[in-house]
Amino acid sequence: MSFQSYIDNIQKKTGKSPSDFKLLAEEKGFLKNGALTVKATQVTDWLKEEFSLGHGHAMAIYASLKGKTS
Structure with a gap:
C-alpha cells in the first residue's frame, strides 16, 4: 500500500486530513x-x-507530522 493510500484510508475512516x-x-x-x-x-x-x-x-500520520509526504 502506498503512503497516499494510507492517508486516503485514514481520511475516509476518521474524516480528518x-x-x-x-x-x-x-x-x-x-x-x-x-x-x-x-x-x-x-x-x-x-x-x-x-x-x-x-x-x-498511525505510523503514516506520525510520518506526516515529521514532514514526510511519500
Whole structure:
C-alpha cells in the first residue's frame, strides 16, 4: 500500500486530513513550532486509542507530522 493510500484510508475512516491531525497534535503538545516533541510511541498510542487506527496507519500520520509526504 502506498503512503497516499494510507492517508486516503485514514481520511475516509476518521474524516480528518493530515493537517487536521497536525492541529490536534499541536493542541496535545506533541508539536512545538512545527517540530515533534515526543516519540513515535506516544503519537501512535494516541491515534490508536482515540481514532482506532491500526499501527501502520498511525505510523503514516506520525510520518506526516515529521514532514514526510511519500
